[in-house]
Amino acid sequence: MNLQITAVHIMDFLGVAVFAVSGVLAAGRKHLDWFGVLVIAMVTAVGGGTLRDLLIDRPVFWLIDTSFLWVIIAATLMTMVVVRIRNIPLRALLVADALGLALFAISGARIAETAGYGGIVAVILGTMSGVAGGVLRDMLIAEIPLLLRDGEIYATAALLGIIVYLGLQVAGLERTTAAYFGMAVIAALRFTGIFLGLRMPALRLGESQDKKQG
Amino acid sequence: MNLQITAVHIMDFLGVAVFAVSGVLAAGRKHLDWFGVLVIAMVTAVGGGTLRDLLIDRPVFWLIDTSFLWVIIAATLMTMVVVRIRNIPLRALLVADALGLALFAISGARIAETAGYGGIVAVILGTMSGVAGGVLRDMLIAEIPLLLRDGEIYATAALLGIIVYLGLQVAGLERTTAAYFGMAVIAALRFTGIFLGLRMPALRLGESQDKKQG
Amino acid sequence: MNLQITAVHIMDFLGVAVFAVSGVLAAGRKHLDWFGVLVIAMVTAVGGGTLRDLLIDRPVFWLIDTSFLWVIIAATLMTMVVVRIRNIPLRALLVADALGLALFAISGARIAETAGYGGIVAVILGTMSGVAGGVLRDMLIAEIPLLLRDGEIYATAALLGIIVYLGLQVAGLERTTAAYFGMAVIAALRFTGIFLGLRMPALRLGESQDKKQG
Incomplete structure (x- = not known):
């Protein structure tokens, strides 16, 4: 295996760990059993990177280097233990998710660059x-994805962070x-929201018009 | 890039444009922010073709030819502008979706044929x-997929259109x-529904029996 | 084609057949039309194996050997007929699902082994x-996935069955x-639940804490 x-x-590595933590915190709110929680943590942690690797036809990262799986299992078990001892607020889930978003958005952009794709x-x-x-995590636990919550700065944060990352390179900064x-831009934008x-200003289209018609 | x-x-190209429009119209009904709308439009537009390309191990179409992405962005922005000016009814979403369905169902069948697969x-x-x-669009915005709405002629329309397409070729018509x-059959069947x-007659199985038992 | x-x-083959049956029984409870039911049956039947093949970059099994598709269509039509004649209880869906789970979990583990991956x-x-x-089946018909139902022994059953399968080989048993x-362990664990x-004991994290705070 390529290590x-x-x-x-x-x-x-950091991305799967924090996304696994966010998966446990989200799943724990739904009274799943221990292995169900592990499945959610796993899917949350590997989902983004797996989609990225499938799309650009790279070998899937956690099959090439299985230490990712042990990181996920360790992060999941530790979160389960800590959560039973301490009283962890909902914001912990949002913070873990924000860090995962920042890490995977930039690593995904970098891998696309390395593979020769444009901006x-x-x-x-x-x-x-x-x-x-x-x-995937939010769909599996039947919650409205953070991506889609009213006014939540989410996809925008990832998008702006990647543009900053690309722009700074054009401006001559080291990669x-x-x-x-x-990553700092993405995390900062999410934290500002949390x-x-x-x-964000929401688009007002169909529904308000329906009300006018109703 | 192969152009x-x-x-x-x-x-x-036409398929991603109309699906992007349908994505904006669907997302606009959920009060998402502008970039959230763009994400929904993008996923709706590339979802079907991406699944097709992954399954038959072709390079993903929008990575090979990135002009698809600009088409999606243009269609999304234009729809956002038009929607703010004019009062667009719900049926516009259904019509855009019907055209996307017709275009991608037939292009998917054609690509399978070209790759040497059978009927x-x-x-x-x-x-x-x-x-x-x-x-994907409907799952992301937490609506019951059109595919699954009671009696909606949807998968059936795609299926019958593809069978007509294959049958006419067997009958000697040019591809x-x-x-x-x-495509005309698929669009016509959807429009008839809309x-x-x-x-369609629905299957009556479990639920009616449950009522008898209840 | 490789036969x-x-x-x-x-x-x-057995896995796609029983998952197709489970798809029909689940879809029939939602009053879908006949082709919508076929789509659900198809997605349920091919979902797990397709994900497996995409992840390890094998050709997708039902594209290599299209007899899988005919098995699914036959199983779907037969289930539709039988269901109209006889009064099939909800447990039939759960049993079909349990058999599919057992078959695909072990076949997935075997294929991973054959491809040279570790435990x-x-x-x-x-x-x-x-x-x-x-x-996928439960998400499409907008039900809470069995995987996630409160205390349902589901992912755990698959996990333990695979560990038994791997452990018995280490202990010298023929593959x-x-x-x-x-497979017997997985089916037995599911049947015990059904x-x-x-x-399973559920994890009690956020929600109970929320109640304390409330």
């Missing part, structure tokens, strides 16, 4: 990699430094 | 290509002409 | 192959015999 440790590899593919593949795990800035309640 | 323009290519694979891969984008007829209220 | 008949091939990948790929079809034992009402 070459690169910056993208480390981003993916538009990097933006879209990165955004999809970032949001897919959380969307890894640009990646840190991109802790300060900043919201 | 070879074929009939299938054009069908896919049954063409029917199933075509139907899946046609319905996947819309199903592109047969494709137009197939505008004339034609419904 | 080599192996033990895994036979497991997959952890066999466990996870097998579990995913087993549960994916049923999860096919070990596979029978593994007929005797055995439940």
Whole structure:
């Protein structure tokens, strides 16, 4: 197995860990059994990266390097233990999700760049990699995905972070430094939403018109 | 990037555009922010073709030719603008969806044929290509997929259109002409449902029996 | 087309048949039209194996051997006929699902082994192959997936069955015999839940804490 440790590899390790934590915190709110929680944590953690790898026909990252699976299992078990001891607020789930979004969005954009794709593919593949795990998690536990909550700054955060990451490289910044800035933008935008309640203006189309008609 | 323009290519261009429009119209009813709407439009537009390409191990169409992405972005932005100016009825969403279904079902069947698969694979891969984008759209915005609405002629329309397309070729018609007829059948069947209220007979199994028992 | 008949091939044939039956029984409860039912049956039947094949970059099993599609169509039509004549209880759906879970979990684990992956990948790929079809089915018909129902022994059953299958091989048992034992464990655990009402202890995290706070 290829165990070459690169910056993208480390981003993916951290990404699966925090997404696994978010999966456990989300699943725990639904009274699942222990292995059901593990399944949700696993799907959340590998969802975005797996979609990314399938789309660009790369070998799936957690099949190439199975230490990802042990990281997920460890993060899941530790979260289960900590959650039983301490009283963890809902915001912990949102913070873990925000970090996963930041890490996978930028690592997805980077992998698209490395594979020779242009800026538009990097933006879209990165955004999809970032949001897919959380969307799968929320669909599986039958919650409205964070991506779709009224005014939640989510896809926008990933998109803007990737644009910052690409823009800083064009401006001459070194790739890894640009990646840190991109991730910081994504996390900062999400945290602003989570802790300060900043919201996006929503599109008002059909429903308000229906009301006029009704 | 391969920019070879074929009939299938054009069908896919039109397909992503109308599915993007349907995605915007559906997402607009849920008060998402602008980039959230773009994500829904993108997933709806590329969903069916991406599933098709992954299944038959072709390179994913919008990674090979990124002009698809610009078509989606343009269709999305134009729809957002038009929707703010004019009062667009719900049926516009259904019509855009019907056209996307017709285009992707037939292009999916054609690609399966070209890849050397037989009639049954063409029917199933075509139907899946046609319905996947819309199903993803409706699942993401937490609506019951059109595919599954009581008596809605949906999968049936795709299936019958593909059978007409294949049958006309067997009967000696030229492939592109047969494709137009197939698409016309799918669109006509959907329009009959949307505008004339034609419904399919539903299967009555478990639930009615439960009532008898209850 | 490769028509080599192996033990895994036979497991997959039986698996698609019973999952198709479960798809029909589930869809029939939602008053879908006949072709909508066929689509649900198809997705349920091919979902797990397709995900498995995409992940390890094998050709998708039902594209290589299209007799799978005819098995699904035959199983679907026969179930539709039988269901109209006889009064089939809800448990029939759960039993069909349990058999599909057992067959695809073990065949998924076997294929992972054959492809040279270690125990952890066999466990996870097998579990995913087993549960994916049923999860897709339940998401499409807008039901809470069996995987996620309160205390339902589901992912756990697949996981334990695969561990038994792998453990018996380590203990020196012949692979096919070990596979029978593994499937028997999965089916037995599901049947215990379905007929005797055995439940898993659920994780109690966020919600109970919310109540304390409330």
